[in-house]
Amino acid sequence: MVEVKRKMDVEAYDAVILGQGAAAYAAALYSGRYRLETLMIGPTFGGETATASILANYPGYVEVDGFELMSRMKEQVDRLGVKTVQAQASAIAKVEHGFDITYEGGQVHGETLIYAVGRERRKLGLPGEESLWGVSYCATCDAPLYAGKTVAVIGGGDSAVKAALLLSRACPRVYVVYRGQAFARPEAVSLRLISERENIVPVLGTRVTRLLSREDALAGLELSQPFGGSRELAVEGVFVEIGAEPRSEMARALGVALNEKGEVMVGKLMETNVPRFFAAGDVCDGAGDLKQTITAAAQGALAATSAYKVISVHGNACEHHCVPFEVD
Numbered sequence: 001m002v003e004v005k006r007k008m009d010v011e012a013y014d015a016v017i018l019g020q021g022a023a024a025y026a027a028a029l030y031s032g033r034y035r036l037e038t039l040m041i042g043p044t045f046g047g048e049t050a051t052a053s054i055l056a057n058y059p060g061y062v063e064v065d066g067f068e069l070m071s072r073m074k075e076q077v078d079r080l081g082v083k084t085v086q087a088q089a090s091a092i093a094k095v096e097h098g099f100d101i102t103y104e105g106g107q108v109h110g111e112t113l114i115y116a117v118g119r120e121r122r123k124l125g126l127p128g129e130e131s132l133w134g135v136s137y138c139a140t141c142d143a144p145l146y147a148g149k150t151v152a153v154i155g156g157g158d159s160a161v162k163a164a165l166l167l168s169r170a171c172p173r174v175y176v177v178y179r180g181q182a183f184a185r186p187e188a189v190s191l192r193l194i195s196e197r198e199n200i201v202p203v204l205g206t207r208v209t210r211l212l213s214r215e216d217a218l219a220g221l222e223l224s225q226p227f228g229g230s231r232e233l234a235v236e237g238v239f240v241e242i243g244a245e246p247r248s249e250m251a252r253a254l255g256v257a258l259n260e261k262g263e264v265m266v267g268k269l270m271e272t273n274v275p276r277f278f279a280a281g282d283v284c285d286g287a288g289d290l291k292q293t294i295t296a297a298a299q300g301a302l303a304a305t306s307a308y309k310v311i312s313v314h315g316n317a318c319e320h321h322c323v324p325f326e327v328d
């Protein structure tokens, strides 16, 4: 890891948080309450949670609009005087006592860094994908909305298989449309369960070529080849499970350890192998497959607490006095 001397004219913070999603806002809430000088940098307010029309699995709310939930988090954080820059960070350099972060339009120094930039979901790239009701990227989040309806999962990896299993508990029929001839490396137990569930119907060696609609809602899928005598499969919901890429490039460039999925590897307190660099939310491996608003928020709180520990114990002490956390 190359460590460069930092310029003296760069604005400095105790904690710089990258992201504006649930992980980042929870980190900012705790960081602000610990009275750390805190700056959040992120291009889009609210992250993925703000795009969820209904969250029914966030404690304290029977149902809440995702944008509203994020707006409340913002209100809480704004009261604490946490500053926000609406921009995308493009580079992080390791310098004396922390990091210099470059973003569109500026550079700042963070004594500690909380990396909460989420992940990029792979899309089908088909017309209607962004606008139709009935297209989802999260079975854990949206399965209850489709109870009693026929749905399809697109994808053949472990997450697709697990999504189908979850949906099969609420939906009378779940098609799994996958271009491969066999599911791609699902866990053995998932594969056994899927073969036992009579309402899960694999449609293998097949691609989806078009989303069919009625008014503003999904009505079916056009397939690359006939299934059951037709190229049109009538479904009211489709769950796109073709993978997601953690936005971990900047962390990788800094020498932060990633797992085989490209997720930032964290310990119990959200520490990484790089001292003063913490990660939280969907970009890291902290919650395994349970990538949800509640887990992201919990990790943000832990990351800020770890940052506080570093600042309160070591302040501006040199790196040699900053005891690195061990990664499990």
Ligand SMILES: Cc1cc2nc3c(=O)[nH]c(=O)nc-3n(C[C@H](O)[C@H](O)[C@H](O)COP(=O)(O)OP(=O)(O)OC[C@H]3O[C@@H](n4cnc5c(N)ncnc54)[C@H](O)[C@@H]3O)c2cc1C
Pocket: 018, 019, 020, 021, 022, 023, 024, 041, 042, 043, 044, 045, 046, 047, 048, 049, 050, 051, 052, 053, 054, 055, 056, 057, 058, 087, 088, 089, 090, 116, 117, 118, 119, 136, 137, 138, 140, 141, 142, 247, 280, 281, 282, 283, 291, 292, 293, 294, 296
């Ligand atoms: C449609 C949908 C519905 C969902 N429904 C639910 C639900 O009902 N319940 C539930 O618990 N979970 C739900 N989820 C999952 C949940 O939204 C995520 O697990 C959660 O948002 C993860 O939070 P995060 O802060 O880690 O990442 P994100 O919310 O993805 O936020 C990442 C943030 O980082 C910012 N960023 C990206 N690149 C940079 C950069 N270079 N520099 C600075 N900032 C950057 C982004 O702009 C964004 O603000 C849903 C997800 C989707 C897509």
